[in-house]
Amino acid sequence: MVRYCALASGSNGNSYYIAKGNSAVLVDIGINTKNMLLRMASLGINPANIDAIFITHEHTDHIQGLSVFIKRFQIPVYLTVGTYESSRLQLPDYLLNFIKADSIVNVGELSVYAIPKYHDAKEPCSFMVTDGHLNISVLTDLGRICANVQKAIEISDVIFLESNFDEEMLDKGRYPYYLKNRIRGGLGHLSNRISLEAFIAHKSDRVKHLILGHLSGENNHPELVEELFAPHCSDIKLSVALRSCATPLFEISLVEQEHIQTTITYQSIQVIQYS
16 A cells, blocks of 8 residues: 655645555655644654655755754655755755756655656756655656656656646736746746646546646636546546645555556666757
């Protein structure tokens, strides 16, 4: 059985928890330690049991709580050299582990696959976490739906997928023109529409749970997202991660996926590295 949740998801902070047995990892830690601990406690998660933290990129909403958290609980962190250099953080060498944007890291019962992507950061990557049977992908901060992201959607049982902005709200909103172009320009974020089109085009019958996240507080509403995706999720569980609180702690077991005869992991996919 694999347990998972979004502890934080939105342009105000992101962190995702995935665990099996005694093995547990976080993807990003973009809220402060006080709020992280409150949200973990509400779900019965012991921070001392986190084995590793994986960082997707250097933007503040993904690393804000990193330095304090890893020092307090002595947790190793995995990130690319580009991410670390651009973050300007000073982390203890003994907790610091550099990975490439197409690396595989084994953490107890889990393996974590880095997935290169397009985003306006230096050497960013998404992550897929697997126990060898069940694949959970964290796919946010995507400038576009590239081949790597397509493959991750195809082989995932659970998908945390970005649905950042409503196109009409962004167009009519108060953001300056340069910021609107940054968001929708191919290195920023996915609109609700593009996210839905990608999900419909690339999901397989193995997907059992879609969690939409990284919603903009200015240019989106959870109700809009749910209304758009619900007609296409009649046979799977649909959740929307809110900006203000953690999702429930979900569980998925291999029994639910008995129809899967062969487990495909990201290692069997040709990964495209982006310069």
